[in-house]
Amino acid sequence: MQRQKSLIREARMSMSMARPRRLSEVGQTPSSAPDRDMVASQETEFIGAIDCGTTSCRFYIFDQWADVVAHHQIEFEQLHPQPGWHEHDPTIYTVEIDKCIAACLEQFESAGHTRDQLKGVGIATQRETTLLWDRETGEPLYNAVAWPDARNAANVRDLRARAEGTTFTTPDGPIVGEEGMRRITGLPLSTYFSATKWDWLKDNVESIKEARRKETLMMGTVDTWLVYQFTGAQNGGLHITDASNACRTLLYNLHKQDWCGELCDFFDMPREALPRVVSNSEVYGEFKKGHLLEGIPIAGLIGDQQAALVGNKCLTKGDAKQTYGTGCFMLFNTGTDIVKSTHGLVTTVGYQMGPNNPVHFALEGSVAVGGSSVTWLRDNLNLIDHPREAGQLAEQVPDTGGCYFVTGFGGLFAPYWDIRATGMIIGLSTFTTKHHIVRATLEATCFQTRAILDAMSKDVATSSPRLEDDKQLEKGPAGLKVLRVDGGMTGSDVTMQIQADILGIDVRRPEMRESTVLGAALLAGGALGLFGWNLSDPETLKKVNRLDVKTFSPTISEQEREWKYSGWTRAVDRARGWQTNSGHG
Numbered sequence: 001m002q003r004q005k006s007l008i009r010e011a012r013m014s015m016s017m018a019r020p021r022r023l024s025e026v027g028q029t030p031s032s033a034p035d036r037d038m039v040a041s042q043e044t045e046f047i048g049a050i051d052c053g054t055t056s057c058r059f060y061i062f063d064q065w066a067d068v069v070a071h072h073q074i075e076f077e078q079l080h081p082q083p084g085w086h087e088h089d090p091t092i093y094t095v096e097i098d099k100c101i102a103a104c105l106e107q108f109e110s111a112g113h114t115r116d117q118l119k120g121v122g123i124a125t126q127r128e129t130t131l132l133w134d135r136e137t138g139e140p141l142y143n144a145v146a147w148p149d150a151r152n153a154a155n156v157r158d159l160r161a162r163a164e165g166t167t168f169t170t171p172d173g174p175i176v177g178e179e180g181m182r183r184i185t186g187l188p189l190s191t192y193f194s195a196t197k198w199d200w201l202k203d204n205v206e207s208i209k210e211a212r213r214k215e216t217l218m219m220g221t222v223d224t225w226l227v228y229q230f231t232g233a234q235n236g237g238l239h240i241t242d243a244s245n246a247c248r249t250l251l252y253n254l255h256k257q258d259w260c261g262e263l264c265d266f267f268d269m270p271r272e273a274l275p276r277v278v279s280n281s282e283v284y285g286e287f288k289k290g291h292l293l294e295g296i297p298i299a300g301l302i303g304d305q306q307a308a309l310v311g312n313k314c315l316t317k318g319d320a321k322q323t324y325g326t327g328c329f330m331l332f333n334t335g336t337d338i339v340k341s342t343h344g345l346v347t348t349v350g351y352q353m354g355p356n357n358p359v360h361f362a363l364e365g366s367v368a369v370g371g372s373s374v375t376w377l378r379d380n381l382n383l384i385d386h387p388r389e390a391g392q393l394a395e396q397v398p399d400t401g402g403c404y405f406v407t408g409f410g411g412l413f414a415p416y417w418d419i420r421a422t423g424m425i426i427g428l429s430t431f432t433t434k435h436h437i438v439r440a441t442l443e444a445t446c447f448q449t450r451a452i453l454d455a456m457s458k459d460v461a462t463s464s465p466r467l468e469d470d471k472q473l474e475k476g477p478a479g480l481k482v483l484r485v486d487g488g489m490t491g492s493d494v495t496m497q498i499q500a501d502i503l504g505i506d507v508r509r510p511e512m513r514e515s516t517v518l519g520a521a522l523l524a525g526g527a528l529g530l531f532g533w534n535l536s537d538p539e540t541l542k543k544v545n546r547l548d549v550k551t552f553s554p555t556i557s558e559q560e561r562e563w564k565y566s567g568w569t570r571a572v573d574r575a576r577g578w579q580t581n582s583g584h585g
Contacts, residue, residue: 045530046113048104048121048293049521051514052093052222053304054129054146054326055375059100060517061108061118064531066544068512069111072103079143084150084410087143090131093222094229101292120283121293122300122524124307124516125222127248130197132208132273133225135216138234141207144222145200148327148368150191150410152200153419159199159267160189168262171255183340184263186247186254186347188417191410192366194221195250195267202268217273221245223301224275230298232288240284241275243359244306247349252277254338254347257359279352280306281523281535300523304516305329306351309362310523311515312484315538320456323516324489327413328370328445330452332363332460339363343455344415353526353535363459365414365452369407370445371489376409377441383434391492394439402427404571405440412576415455422578426571439498445489446499447568453483453503482506482551486515493552500552504561507552 043063051058058073074096079087105115128147133140145151160178168180178189187193198219201208211217220228223245228237246252246259251269253260257277264271278284280302287293302310305323309331312321317335322328333350336358341347350362369376374390377383384390404427406412411419425437483505489495490509500507512518522544526535534540554561 043113044117045119046108046117047521047525047528047530048101048118048296049300049517049524050097050100050121050123050226051304051307051517051520052097052123052125052226053516054126054148057093057097057100058514058517059097059104060514060521061104062518062521062525064543066512066518066521068514069113070104070107072100072107074100078146082151084153086146086149088129088146090133090140090144090225093144093226097226098292105292118293118296119530120297120299120524120528121287122302122520122522123223123226123298124300124302124304124520125226125245127221127245127303127305128192128194128197129222130194130201131220131222131225132198132201132205132211133218133228134207134211135218136214136234138228138237141211141217142201142205144225145197147192148372148410149197150419152191152196153411155199156189156191156196156419159196163189163266166266181250181263181266184253184255184260185250186338186340187250188346189250190413190417191419192368192413193248193250195263195269198269199267212270212273215270215272217270218275219269219273220275221249223303227284227298227301230287230291230293231285235288237288238285239275240278240301242278242280242301242303243349243352244280244303245301246275246277248303254349254361279355279357280310281352281354281527283527297528298524299527300520300525302351302520302523305331305364306349306362307517307519307523308486308515309333309519310351310535311517311519312486312510313538313541313544314484315360315535315541319484321484321486321515322449324370324445324485324487324495326370326372328367328449328487328489330365330449330456330483332456334361334363336360339459341455341459343458344417345452345455345459346414351523351535353523357536363456365449365455367445367448367452368411368413369409371487372409373405373407373441373444374489376407377438383438387488388491390438390442391494393435394442394492394498395494397433397435397439399436400427400440400443401431401433401436402429402567403432403436403440404568405437405444406571406575407441407444408575411579412572415451416572416576418576420579421572421576424571424575424578426574427567442489442492442495443498443502443568446495446502447565449499450502450565450568482508484508484510486510486513496550496552497555500554501556502561502565504554504558506554509550509552511548511550 056075061070170183224241308323320332322330350360352359408421412421
């Protein structure tokens with residue numbers, strides 16, 4: 001009780017950061033009700049959602065129209081012990097999430113609602129971030145190694161060499177090397193994925209070696225850790241993960257939809273340390289006794305990018321979305337088809353709407369540095385005081401003056417997959433100002449999105465079965481006429497206009513852009529049978545999130561678009577392969 005009071009006091013101190021309790025207070029219209037305020041007092045059921053991202057966590061409470069009733073967000077500390085290292089203190093996740101929950105409950109109850117009207121909670125999390133803890137104590141054995149961490153580059157080189165002497169059993173028969181792993185998992189060998197982080201941890205952290213010797217080792221991603229903590233930790237806490245997170249570890253067989261014994265052996269991962277894999281929408285358990293949400297069911301669990309796919313209602317084959325967060329991630333829904341990429345993308349689980357429903361898959365392209373490049377302008381170069389200033393500076397110049405910024409701070413992800421690439425600004429002259437550099441920073445994300453969409457177009461055209469022949473797909477790059485977007489960077493009109501110009505298609509931005517947390521809420525609500533939501537039938541979600549949408553259409557010619565993009569590809573060519581072992585780059 002004392003802890004609850006303390007959390008509520010802390011929440012009250014930061015209430016000035018919270019959103020208004022009702023959308024009508026800021027001039028927004030409700031999703032479907034003609035007068036939101038007239039029905040607000042009659043509502044008796046609500047759904048909550050946690051989003052634990054890379055740099056912040058948040059808690060939302062939604063009503064039946066997916067209108068926001070209460071919301072709170074807190075940034076947490078990023079740890080960079082050495083160049084290329086990126087860690088989090090695992091205990092900070094639940095501490096900060098609990099503060100967000102306390103703030104939301106304060107808002108919720110101030111609006112006249114009661115805690116028992118909150119019927120369930122969904123959880124969305126950053127993916128690939130790797131945690132290890134002890135089964136007996138429930139305590140972490142090391143900091144969480146965050147997904148952008150690249151300390152394991154040497155491990156990846158060694159693993160790749162070892163894979164060349166290993167034969168893997170794939171759906172296409174025995175295949176040697178990294179390609180065999182890709183056929184099983186849909187993923188390349190990269191510093192990005194959890195098993196390569198594990199490969200470094202098991203050899204370099206004594207507490208992990210000891211827990212393994214005692215057979216008390218537990219492994220998971222952030223979703224696993226949160227559910228474990230919220231349901232009791234060492235006192236009966238659940239050890240589970242969902243398929244959308246499991247498939248990002250390099251240990252999961254997409255075709256069998258379970259952990260792969262061959263890959264566990266290859267990475268020397270104890271099978272008993274891995275969590276049980278569950279669907280994205282079912283009742284897993286309840287918040288533990290003494291928690292602010294004691295007794296409330298946890299009913300949705302999903303990786304943040306797949307959550308955004310659901311939150312954008314991209315539930316039909318051929319739908320696609322791009323999330324602009326710390327990194328940027330494009331997902332293209334391929335339905336129940338597992339489409340192998342031959343152009344630098346990854347094949348991933350999209351979602352599974354309950355244990356008895358089929359798994360839907362997606363093609364994904366990941367940009368390692370998105371919004372974090374804007375943060376870098378602020379924290380490292382002091383060019384801006386707030387991220388929103390980036391757009392303000394960029395729109396003061398018509399172009400970058402020939403400047404390109406390849407934001408390969410830790411290598412490049414899709415479709416390049418070059419861990420030796422570096423960050424590089426090229427095309428500088430005496431004409432260049434900070435405005436050009438800031439605009440080039442925004443353009444970098446947009447150019448990388450174009451590279452991913454080009455790769456998707458090629459994969460769609462060559463897929464078997466051929467997705468481009470599917471009548472459900474529109475005609476355009478990868479069958480797209482519109483790209484749906486969400487995330488922090490989409491708040492910049494100039495960035496979204498640049499994106500539309502570089503892609504040559506419309507970019508559609510909803511008013512409510514927190515699609516990740518909305519997706520988690522939809523999954524939990526669907527599992528609990530709330531509001532008539534049935535995520536296997538998108539028609540039941542027609543009234544959800546119907547706020548205004550702004551569309552950005554291309555304003556430049558095809559010739560100019562291709563000229564700009566050719567400059568980007570030249571810049572990337574110069575940035576690739578820069579890092580060597582010589583000490584000179």
